[in-house]
Amino acid sequence: MNILIWHVHGSWLTSFVQGPHTYLVPVTPDRGPDGLGRARTWTWPQSVRERTPEELRDSDIDLVVLQRPHEIELAHAWTGRRPGQDLPAVYVEHNSPHESAVDTVHPLADRSDIPVVHVTHFNRLMWDNGRAPTDVIEHGIIDPGHLWTGTEPRAAVVVNEPLRRGRTTGTDLLPGFAAAAPLDVFGMGTRQLAARLGLPPELCRTAELPQNELHPAMAQRRVYLHPVRWTSLGLSLLEAMFLGMPVVALGTTEVREAVPPDAGTVSNRPEVLNEALRHFLADIGHARRAGERARAAARARYGVQRFLDDWERLMKEVTR
Known part of the structure; x- marks a missing residue:
């Protein structure tokens, strides 16, 4: 099967392209958001092939996987075929509704010809999906291995653009957490984080690492x-569990579904989370045991083969 899909979410797409198909990824001269082409920071198989908009016009395409609303018109303009009508299509919704979960209508809510595939059950519940058919295919993670050593008594945080995203990513909570455990914050746009939060370097270090260095760090x-x-x-949360790390997390969105009670601490009470951070830092054996349970839970639920099998089932239904 030839699948047209844009390079939008590199971590998610890295798992998706491990399947048995040919993946046509648009590329433009500027490699902008609509034409990034093949990944440069993830390892993708040779079955992922770049195609210019001109090449897509004559390409054999069996399915288009959409991830942003404007890709519907973009696919029509570049291929000459309309998703959902001339081409089988699905729409992957990666996000929770940004505004009110009560009033946010999904962009495809008025269509019945393109199924909306949510990445969590929480997301499907919170979006107003209208008459669009819906499904849930949970994340699949390529196992990085049990790499946890816990030798540094610090807490790792992974978040991109924490200053721009602010309260969405809990950036305002970091000073309170830093009082319980020194933080190492990884991600793009983190360089000015400590200074903006008024935290000394020993309590908040930051690093923007390439993907192949992130997991060992x-x-x-x-x-x-x-x-x-x-x-x-967050994929980074699941990746941390695969690494064998114990988890301390806000109990929001799908987190309580993903993190079992014996794999760490999930709560919406900062004082509970701070006490958990202190306990893990003080007792490496406790951290090891919780991390092992986190890894077992993640492997059981979020393995990449289960993810690919779920997608194979859905793609057969859509293209038959």
Whole structure:
């Protein structure tokens, strides 16, 4: 099967392209948001092939996987075929509704020809999907291995653009957490974080690492902290669990579904989370045991083969 899909969410797409198909990824001369082409920071198989808009016009395409509303018109303009009508199509919704979960109508809510595939059950519940058919295919993670050592008594946080995203990612909560455990914050746009939050370097270090260095760096930290208020279920949280890290997280969105009680601490009470951070830093054996349970839970639910099998089922239904 030839699948047209844009390079939008690199971590998610890295798992998706492990399937048995050919993946046509648009590329433009500027490699802008609509034409990034093949990944440069993830390892993708040769079955992922770049196609210019001109090449897509004559390409055999069996399915288009949409991820942003404007891709519907973009696919029509570039291929000459209309998703959902001339081409089988599905729409992957990566995000929770940004505004009110009560009043936010999904962009495809008035269509019945393009199924909306949510990445969590929470997301499907919170969006007003209208008459669009819906499904849920939970994340699949390529196992990085049990890399956790916990040798550094610090908490790892992974978040991109924490200053711009602010309360969404719990950036305002970091000073309170830093009082319980020194933080190492990884992600793009983190360089000015400590200064903007008024935290000394020993309590808040930051690093923008390439993907192949991120997991080993995370695994050296004693515990993973997930301070996010309102996003979809973060892949970095699941990756931390695969690494064998114990988890301390806000109990928002899908987190309680993903993190079992014996794999860490999930709460919406900062004082409870702070006490958990202190306990993990003080007792490496406790951290190890919780991390092992986190890894077992993540492997059981979020393995990449289950993810690919779920997608195979759905794609057969859509294209038959």
